[in-house]
Amino acid sequence: MAPGPLRIGIAGLGTVGAGTVRVLRANAGLIETRAGRAVVVTAVSARDRDRSRGIDVSGLRWHADPLRLASDPEVDVVVELIGGAEGTARALVEAALAQRRPVVTANKALIAIHGAELAAMAERAGVALAFEAAVAGGIPVIKALREGLAADRLQRVGGILNGTCNYILTQMRETGRDFAAVLAEAQALGYAEADPSTDVDGIDAAHKLAILAALAFGRPVEFGSVHVEGIRRIGAADIAFATELGYRIKLLGIARRSEQGVETRVHPCLVPAAAPIAQVEGVFNAVVAEGEFVGRLMLEGRGAGAGPTATAVVGDLIDIARGSLVPAWGASSGALSQLFSVPMSECRGGYYLRLTVRDQPGVIAEITAVLRDCGVSLKSMLQHGQADPAPDDASQGAVPIVLVTHETREASMQEAVGRIAALAVVLDRPTMIRIEPG
Amino acid sequence: MAPGPLRIGIAGLGTVGAGTVRVLRANAGLIETRAGRAVVVTAVSARDRDRSRGIDVSGLRWHADPLRLASDPEVDVVVELIGGAEGTARALVEAALAQRRPVVTANKALIAIHGAELAAMAERAGVALAFEAAVAGGIPVIKALREGLAADRLQRVGGILNGTCNYILTQMRETGRDFAAVLAEAQALGYAEADPSTDVDGIDAAHKLAILAALAFGRPVEFGSVHVEGIRRIGAADIAFATELGYRIKLLGIARRSEQGVETRVHPCLVPAAAPIAQVEGVFNAVVAEGEFVGRLMLEGRGAGAGPTATAVVGDLIDIARGSLVPAWGASSGALSQLFSVPMSECRGGYYLRLTVRDQPGVIAEITAVLRDCGVSLKSMLQHGQADPAPDDASQGAVPIVLVTHETREASMQEAVGRIAALAVVLDRPTMIRIEPG
Numbered sequence: 001m002a003p004g005p006l007r008i009g010i011a012g013l014g015t016v017g018a019g020t021v022r023v024l025r026a027n028a029g030l031i032e033t034r035a036g037r038a039v040v041v042t043a044v045s046a047r048d049r050d051r052s053r054g055i056d057v058s059g060l061r062w063h064a065d066p067l068r069l070a071s072d073p074e075v076d077v078v079v080e081l082i083g084g085a086e087g088t089a090r091a092l093v094e095a096a097l098a099q100r101r102p103v104v105t106a107n108k109a110l111i112a113i114h115g116a117e118l119a120a121m122a123e124r125a126g127v128a129l130a131f132e133a134a135v136a137g138g139i140p141v142i143k144a145l146r147e148g149l150a151a152d153r154l155q156r157v158g159g160i161l162n163g164t165c166n167y168i169l170t171q172m173r174e175t176g177r178d179f180a181a182v183l184a185e186a187q188a189l190g191y192a193e194a195d196p197s198t199d200v201d202g203i204d205a206a207h208k209l210a211i212l213a214a215l216a217f218g219r220p221v222e223f224g225s226v227h228v229e230g231i232r233r234i235g236a237a238d239i240a241f242a243t244e245l246g247y248r249i250k251l252l253g254i255a256r257r258s259e260q261g262v263e264t265r266v267h268p269c270l271v272p273a274a275a276p277i278a279q280v281e282g283v284f285n286a287v288v289a290e291g292e293f294v295g296r297l298m299l300e301g302r303g304a305g306a307g308p309t310a311t312a313v314v315g316d317l318i319d320i321a322r323g324s325l326v327p328a329w330g331a332s333s334g335a336l337s338q339l340f341s342v343p344m345s346e347c348r349g350g351y352y353l354r355l356t357v358r359d360q361p362g363v364i365a366e367i368t369a370v371l372r373d374c375g376v377s378l379k380s381m382l383q384h385g386q387a388d389p390a391p392d393d394a395s396q397g398a399v400p401i402v403l404v405t406h407e408t409r410e411a412s413m414q415e416a417v418g419r420i421a422a423l424a425v426v427l428d429r430p431t432m433i434r435i436e437p438g
Numbered sequence: 439m440a441p442g443p444l445r446i447g448i449a450g451l452g453t454v455g456a457g458t459v460r461v462l463r464a465n466a467g468l469i470e471t472r473a474g475r476a477v478v479v480t481a482v483s484a485r486d487r488d489r490s491r492g493i494d495v496s497g498l499r500w501h502a503d504p505l506r507l508a509s510d511p512e513v514d515v516v517v518e519l520i521g522g523a524e525g526t527a528r529a530l531v532e533a534a535l536a537q538r539r540p541v542v543t544a545n546k547a548l549i550a551i552h553g554a555e556l557a558a559m560a561e562r563a564g565v566a567l568a569f570e571a572a573v574a575g576g577i578p579v580i581k582a583l584r585e586g587l588a589a590d591r592l593q594r595v596g597g598i599l600n601g602t603c604n605y606i607l608t609q610m611r612e613t614g615r616d617f618a619a620v621l622a623e624a625q626a627l628g629y630a631e632a633d634p635s636t637d638v639d640g641i642d643a644a645h646k647l648a649i650l651a652a653l654a655f656g657r658p659v660e661f662g663s664v665h666v667e668g669i670r671r672i673g674a675a676d677i678a679f680a681t682e683l684g685y686r687i688k689l690l691g692i693a694r695r696s697e698q699g700v701e702t703r704v705h706p707c708l709v710p711a712a713a714p715i716a717q718v719e720g721v722f723n724a725v726v727a728e729g730e731f732v733g734r735l736m737l738e739g740r741g742a743g744a745g746p747t748a749t750a751v752v753g754d755l756i757d758i759a760r761g762s763l764v765p766a767w768g769a770s771s772g773a774l775s776q777l778f779s780v781p782m783s784e785c786r787g788g789y790y791l792r793l794t795v796r797d798q799p800g801v802i803a804e805i806t807a808v809l810r811d812c813g814v815s816l817k818s819m820l821q822h823g824q825a826d827p828a829p830d831d832a833s834q835g836a837v838p839i840v841l842v843t844h845e846t847r848e849a850s851m852q853e854a855v856g857r858i859a860a861l862a863v864v865l866d867r868p869t870m871i872r873i874e875p876g
């Protein structure tokens with residue numbers, strides 16, 4: 001006898017919620033074939049019952065209070081698509097797990113910040129806590145790390161984790177325009193939020209990186225130790241200089257295992273233009289993983305949007321319908337290892353430094369002396385373009401110069417940048433961008 | 439109480455077999471953490487007991503006859519790494535399934551040819567038949583299609599499925615040398631077999647494509663309907679012309695759902711140099727999948743070698759240890775759909791055609807008249823380079839010309855090529871390469 005349908009309660013009917021209902025209905029036959037049983041939405045919760053969402057919600061149980069989904073007798077699995085690390089989303093997930101109901105969520109903030117406790121709750125309840133949709137949308141990267149690559153010891157994971165930033169940086173390069181202009185256009189097109197800070201300040205990518213790092217290295221998720229910088233300070237000049245130097249600028253999430261522990265950081269990077277990750281443009285996401293035995297893998301696809309994200313949510317539901325039960329973090333909570341989080345100051349790499357300096361003799365000597373004193377070794381320098389005329393006073397004009405360093409410690413570089421910024425001949429706040437091999 | 443170890447019997451201790459033992463031992467602690475129990479090799483079978491393989495086989499049960507692994511009381515899971523679609527490999531897998539023992543295999547020929555019956559046997563036995571290692575080595579593409587993308591209806595799957603061919607084509611482009619010279623070098627380096635035909639004639643890629651198509655479209659695996667061509671006829675001239683036209687030549691596996699059914703084909707293709715798949719070079723593999731909701735995904739990594747393939751084998755073992763049991767083809771055998779296999783003659787696309795013709799007036803007119811008569815519309819033509827001097831007779835020299843067509847039916851193109859080859863002014867067998875958007 002075929003088992004009865006798996007009954008789904010969805011909290012949050014925004015883009016992803018409505019998309020999930022659509023995928024479950026459009027592919028109902030195919031999903032039943034693959035899941036071995038029907039997967040049907042029986043209950044939903046959203047703020048406004050009457051809003052048009054392009055889906056028919058008549059015949060579904062409607063809860064004004066999403067928490068009611070956790071105890072609705074017609075719901076087997078709770079899908080949390082409200083968002084936010086606290087408040088209702090967190091309360092709903094906790095309530096569902098307390099009722100021993102499996103939970104599927106796309107909520108990266110919740111999982112990055114509270115994922116360790118929630119996984120422990122799910123384990124005690126003996127049910128799944130699944131979050132494939134929380135990272136890189138339609139790319140099944142959680143499954144790849146937790147199951148596909150479970151045999152290997154990974155050294156590195158990360159990549160392009162925020163489509164909004166990648167779209168903005170791609171547009172800046174293609175059009176030569178500045179950050180503010182491209183952001184405004186992205187907002188008009190719906191590629192960036194009205195309040196873009198979660199995206200452009202790197203927070204969204206950092207949530208995702210924290211999740212990837214926990215899975216890759218088998219340690220409890222630790223959002224607080226991720227170093228985060230966004231892309232607001234990248235100027236059209238940086239894009240042009242990077243191109244001239246043979247690089248592209250990408251916002252990367254980087255998690256790396258070293259002898260000291262694990263580095264986790266999100267910041268803009270110069271990557272060689274020929275590196276595979278540099279070819280990933282526009283709203284696409286890409287995750288790179290590297291392991292001792294498996295070598296280097298890259299997974300590329302759409303990281304956001306209703307269709308890709310809903311595909312991931314429903315993929316998790318099919319796993320649950322099939323009876324799969326893999327621990328949320330790939331191992332039971334008690335078996336995770338406590339790896340040291342390496343602070344940013346201890347990370348190493350090459351650096352790009354763009355300065356606006358007074359066009360006068362001796363400037364380069366002054367700056368390079370600081371680098372020498374901080375133990376930072378210079379690899380190359382670019383200085384061209386005319387000085388600004390600055391006709392209204394007697395001072396010399398301003399010219400941009402770009403320095404590229406050999407590999408050095410972040411702490412040394414930070415000290416050098418601080419001292420250089422304080423020089424009288426340096427006219428503007430320096431822009432420092434880290435260089436990654438890609 | 440923790441469950442006892444999962445006991446593994448491995449048949450075949452070649453590169454992948456020895457690699458599997460190595461991965462299981464090197465990562466034993468990590469694998470136990472993730473699998474929830476130890477995964478240990480207890481028995482092996484190989485031809486020569488005394489051969490040095492860089493692994494210690496003392497203490498393991500040794501079977502001269504691999505079939506004994508199927509009934510060894512100290513074996514819970516049989517890993518088949520013998521290879522070949524028939525003979526011992528097939529007999530062992532059947533014997534193990536008959537004993538209700540889960541089977542893990544890297545054997546693409548066996549799965550492409552007998553995968554449907556074997557999956558039905560596994561289903562009746564209620565055990566797993568797992569073959570992640572059979573396609574694209576360390577890239578978890580089977581899992582991505584069968585589980586990660588299970589919610590979506592895929593339209594297309596395929597990619598670069600044979601690292602040997604991709605290495606040869608990459609080397610040909612980078613060095614300008616001809617196929618034979620690069621093949622000989624690849625053989626010397628161990629990137630190609632002494633008998634390279636399974637690789638360079640496209641058979642290996644076709645096995646993998648048949649498997650991907652069955653998973654992507656939920657139909658029984660059907661190797662016999664894959665159209666297969668290899669890369670032996672690609673010349674240095676084709677590589678150079680392709681580059682001049684803005685393309686790269688890749689051996690692609692292509693499975694596509696159309697209104698008529700499913701196309702499955704493996705052949706060399708011209709792909710735009712800027713397409714993501716064109717950037718995948720050397721021994722790397724890449725699989726592209728495209729679905730209605732998820733959009734386009736690409737997974738890239740090492741498709742062969744001991745480490746990547748063993749990682750996939752052990753990943754399957756961890757799934758089995760975790761108790762996961764997904765049907766081999768993503769749905770029970772009875773639920774697979776019977777989609778029509780579209781013959782190659784009905785496929786459509788653009789074509790590249792390189793001809794060696796007599797350098798005399800009227801040749802182009804003769805050739806283009808044939809194309810017109812066959813209903814093939816010409817998009818562009820290249821003709822340059824000096825005629826061969828041909829000093830020893832009175833005939834005109836030979837010159838290459840390249841024609842690029844608009845989209846047309848394969849049957850029309852084949853007819854045109856046949857007629858063109860028969861023209862007196864055409865001096866050599868034409869080289870026809872299909873053009874793919876990438």
